[in-house]
Amino acid sequence: MSSLLSKERIVAPPNFNRWLIPPCALATHLCIGQAYALSVFNLPLTQELGITQSLPTDWKLTELGWIFTIAMFFLGLSAAVFGKWVQAQGPRMSGLVAAACWGLGFLIGAVGIKEHQLWLVYFGYGVLGGCGLGIGYITPVSTLIAWFPDRRGMATGMAIMGFGGGALMASPLSVLLMKQFASPTSTGVTQTWVVLGLTYLLVMSAGAFGYRVPVAGWKPRGWVPPVAKPGALVAKFDVTPGRVLTTRQFWCLWIVLCFNVTAGIGVLGQASAMIQEVFKGTINAGAAAGFVGLLSLFNMGGRFFWASLSDRIGRKATYGCFFVLGPVMYALVPLSGQMGSVVLFVACFCVILTMYGGGFATIPAYLADIFGTKYVGAIHGRLLTAWSVAGILGPVLVNYLREFQINSGIPKHQAYNVTMYIMAALLIVAFFANLAVKPVTERHAEPEAHPGRRPLTV
Amino acid sequence: MAPPTQPPLYRDASPEALAVSGGQIVTLGLAWLGVGLPLAWGVLETLRKAMALFQ
Numbered sequence: 001m002s003s004l005l006s007k008e009r010i011v012a013p014p015n016f017n018r019w020l021i022p023p024c025a026l027a028t029h030l031c032i033g034q035a036y037a038l039s040v041f042n043l044p045l046t047q048e049l050g051i052t053q054s055l056p057t058d059w060k061l062t063e064l065g066w067i068f069t070i071a072m073f074f075l076g077l078s079a080a081v082f083g084k085w086v087q088a089q090g091p092r093m094s095g096l097v098a099a100a101c102w103g104l105g106f107l108i109g110a111v112g113i114k115e116h117q118l119w120l121v122y123f124g125y126g127v128l129g130g131c132g133l134g135i136g137y138i139t140p141v142s143t144l145i146a147w148f149p150d151r152r153g154m155a156t157g158m159a160i161m162g163f164g165g166g167a168l169m170a171s172p173l174s175v176l177l178m179k180q181f182a183s184p185t186s187t188g189v190t191q192t193w194v195v196l197g198l199t200y201l202l203v204m205s206a207g208a209f210g211y212r213v214p215v216a217g218w219k220p221r222g223w224v225p226p227v228a229k230p231g232a233l234v235a236k237f238d239v240t241p242g243r244v245l246t247t248r249q250f251w252c253l254w255i256v257l258c259f260n261v262t263a264g265i266g267v268l269g270q271a272s273a274m275i276q277e278v279f280k281g282t283i284n285a286g287a288a289a290g291f292v293g294l295l296s297l298f299n300m301g302g303r304f305f306w307a308s309l310s311d312r313i314g315r316k317a318t319y320g321c322f323f324v325l326g327p328v329m330y331a332l333v334p335l336s337g338q339m340g341s342v343v344l345f346v347a348c349f350c351v352i353l354t355m356y357g358g359g360f361a362t363i364p365a366y367l368a369d370i371f372g373t374k375y376v377g378a379i380h381g382r383l384l385t386a387w388s389v390a391g392i393l394g395p396v397l398v399n400y401l402r403e404f405q406i407n408s409g410i411p412k413h414q415a416y417n418v419t420m421y422i423m424a425a426l427l428i429v430a431f432f433a434n435l436a437v438k439p440v441t442e443r444h445a446e447p448e449a450h451p452g453r454r455p456l457t458v
Numbered sequence: 459m460a461p462p463t464q465p466p467l468y469r470d471a472s473p474e475a476l477a478v479s480g481g482q483i484v485t486l487g488l489a490w491l492g493v494g495l496p497l498a499w500g501v502l503e504t505l506r507k508a509m510a511l512f513q
Contacts, residue, residue: 017482023489030493162493168500210489283511290511293504346511 007090012212018147018220020210025140025159027207028095031200032102032136033166035075036296038068038125040174044187048116051187059118067126069391074130076388079138083381084241086135091143095208098136099201105129106197114190134384136204137163141364142377146214149373150223152365153315157307160361164300168293170196233316233437237445238372244379247444249370252433256319257363258386258393259430263326263423264299264356266394267349270402271295277412278337278345291346298350299357306358307365315366316437322355323431327424334417360387370440397422 003009045064049055086094105128112120140159148155177195181188219225228234244250267274272288283291310318329348336344363383368376398419405415 015479017486019486020482020489023493026493026497030497162497165497165500168504169496170500172500172503286510287513290508294508294511297501297504297508342511 005089005093005096007088007093007213010090010092010212011215012218016212016214018214021140021144021147021212022155022158024091024095024207024210025144026162027203027210028098028136028139029159029162030166030169031204032098032133033163034170034196034200035068035071035129035133036164036167037170037174038071040171041189041192044178044189045113047187048113048189051185063118067121070122070126071130071133072391073388074127075133075137076385076391078131078134079381079384080134081381082131082135083138083378084375086138086381087142087375087377090213091139091211092208094135094139095211096205098132098139099204099208101128101132102136102204103132103197103201105132106193106200110190110193110197113193134381137384138377138381139208140211141380142373143211143213145364145368145373145376146218148220149225150220151308151311152368153310153318153362154304154308156364157304157310157358157361160307160364161300161303161357163360164296164303164357167296168300233314233366233369233439235368235370235372235440237442238374239379239440239444240446241375241378241382243444243446244371244375244382247371247440249437249440250379250383252437253363253366253370254383254386255433256430256437257359257383258390259426259433260319260322260326260356260359261387261390262394262397263330263426264353264359264394265390266398266419266423267352268292268295268299268356269395270398271349274416275342275345278416279340279342280413282340282342291349294346295349295353298353302354302357303361305354307361310362310365315362315369316434318358318362319366319434320431322359323427323434326352326355326427327431330420330424330427333420334414337413337417370437372446374446 042061042064046054046058046061049058082094105124108124108128109121110124112118112122112124141156144155144159145152174192174196177192178188181191226234228236239247271292272285275283275291276285276288306318306322329352332348333345336342336348364376364380367379367383371379398416401419401422402415405418406412410417
């Protein structure tokens with residue numbers, strides 16, 4: 001069994017078509033991207049006992065909010081802890097483990113809902129599912145970078161775009177399934193989670209079995225690696241995941257990712273309430289839901305667009321765009337509220353969300369440029385701890401600042417203005433962190449452990 | 459005198475051009491359709507919902 005899943009077993013034959021790898025990566029990311037659509041279950045889960053209305057013994061929204069928070073925490077933690085293992089075992093083994101964790105997480109969560117045991121939902125979806133998220137997220141990264149050395153940004157962007165797109169599928173699918181399974185005695189959530197868990201287990205396993213890794217030293221036919229100009233951010237050696245933590249570049253990129261995500265995630269979580277409060281009387285709940293959907297689309301599109309663009313203009317310049325354009329957009333939001341311009345408000349947030357997604361999608365290629373491709377999966381895993389921190393920082397900033405503003409007597413429609421300026425300031429800090437990223441000095445290079453015996457690059 | 463060596467009539471325009479066989483085209487098509495169709499459905503559903511914003 002172990003040999004069937006081993007990395008050596010999935011070395012691609014000659015003439016293997018590398019364009020078969022992105023669909024496998026998408027199969028993984030489209031499934032785990034469901035995490036962004038978890039909120040569709042919020043209302044039915046608060047009525048699990050009462051069915052048509054909440055009973056005093058039903059779960060509260062604040063208790064349910066922890067499911068997502070735990071999952072995000074374990075996403076970052078498992079990516080950091082298992083990054084090296086994922087890299088060592090190869091994408092088939094780690095893809096299957098991710099499928100098992102994610103699928104079983106849903107099934108255990110379904111038991112928790114059926115028995116009305118919240119701790120089981122926390123454990124199933126939050127802990128186990130969160131580990132599936134983290135392992136699944138980093139599984140295809142190094143494989144894609146090895147297959148697409150000429151288009152690293154586009155290849156990883158395509159996969160990570162799947163994470164953004166997963167919610168677009170999961171949201172209507174969940175609504176459809178709940179409608180199908182709902183009865184006078186059930187909200188249909190339990191059955192929906194069982195169907196989703198089994199489907200994700202199947203699709204992610206199929207994706208895992210489709211992965212192939214290239215032989216050592218493989219290059220696309222006719223492709224010559226570009227000659228790096230002096231001072232360019234092109235790695236001439238590999239840095240180990242342990243050593244990487246001692247470099248300034250890693251922590252600069254950690255700040256870059258953390259602040260970029262903080263700015264976007266806070267907005268994403270509060271988008272519906274925000275647009276309804278800023279344009280009270282103009283935007284109703286239905287239109288606000290449309291706004292959230294539009295943001296998800298731009299979040300997904302930005303992942304592909306910016307990551308592909310980074311192959312042409314470079315990663316540093318791409319993040320430079322985010323941190324110049326981003327503060328301008330955030331500063332324009334209060335103005336759009338004062339002007340009463342819904343179009344300007346929506347346009348600003350759509351651009352912001354493309355850069356939020358673009359930040360996620362471009363970071364693996366940025367890491368490969370700086371630290372080399374050999375350990376990029378493990379290094380990426382460690383960097384994702386920035387996401388966990390941002391996952392707490394972003395919503396806290398938006399929610400608490402709003403509360404503080406309202407308690408200080410500021411009208412509700414202006415309560416987000418200071419938050420927007422703070423988000424702009426965070427992006428300006430990230431601009432300088434990005435500016436400080438320089439090529440890694442040779443003293444951080446991995447010593448040649450076994451000269452003459454070159455391992456696989458994936 | 460031996461005739462000069464002729465250059466090949468067909469040169470690989472893209473790295474993938476020669477690598478794709480008939481079977482691979484089918485596999486590629488199925489793999490991309492498998493992920494593309496559900497995603498397209500999700501995008502269309504989202505766009506339909508987003509229309510409410512501009513009504």
